[in-house]
Amino acid sequence: MAGERVAGERVAGGQVKVRVGVALGGYGDAARYTAAVDRLEAMGVDSLWVQEMVFGPLVEPFIGMAHALARTSRLKVGTGVAVLPGRHPVLVAKQLASLAALSPGRVLPAFGLQTARADERPMFPVPAGRRGAVFDESLELLRLLLRQESVSFTGQYFTVEAASVGPLPRKPIDIWTGGSAPGALRRTGRLADGWLGSFLTPGEAGAARSHPGGGRGRWPPDRGGPLRDQPGRGHRGDSRVAGGRGPAPAPGRGSGRADRLRLG
Secondary structure, rough: OOEEEEEEEEEHHOOOEEEEEEOOOOHHHHHHHHHHHHHHHHHHHEEEEEEEOOOEEOHHHHHHHHHHHOOOHHHEEEOOEOOOOOOOOOHHHHHHHHHHHHHOOEOOOOOOOOOOHHHHHHOOOOOOOOHHHHHHHHHHHHOOOOOOOOOOEEEEEEHHHHHHHOOOOOOOOOOOEEEOOOOHHHHHHHHHOOOEOOOOOOHHHHHHHOOOOOOOOOOOOOOOOOOOOOHHHHHHHOOOOOOOOOOOOOOOOOEEEEOEOOOO
């Protein structure tokens, strides 16, 4: 298997609970994906992370999540990471809500700004120079759709009226973001429940974990989600957003070890 990810979480008595997640890398092609999923389930691995690759053999992340969740009963499955700007957040919310209804508590979405390969970026079209702004608004609308029965939203890029993606998950889905640039970390502090760091040295991961957020951001954000006390940010109607929950730890990858950041 390729990149192993380890997440630690302190529990009662000062002990550390360790969770192991795996990113398949080259084993994520369709020919080997099913066997890898079955092996991870049998080994008791905590989570599988499916990466975004358009031009290549790897399984598409949302298709891969659905396939893996359908074959297993315990394995959690996440995107590590999927591009959000260029996908319509209403359709993404519908996909995540459906997966969470079919496999409660096992869906771990993590999103990024763009693909690593420049030639894949046109496959996720956004207005020129506005990818970061589209990402922010997409995250905001996505969170609302996964936490409210009905959403009316007027933004710069997206507008919906009384939108609903179906029954809400019993436990709100944590939404994580990736990236290690200052802007990405500020976005995590403002709009995400956790951070997925990739290809970082231990020193770089430590610096990211201690990043102050800056600007309007909160690092870490208030528990319960960054939109809880922001009724004026484009949405109207029912403003109930789940609060008081403890977001899941976010594992990551880098230099043979993983980096996680628990927000809240």
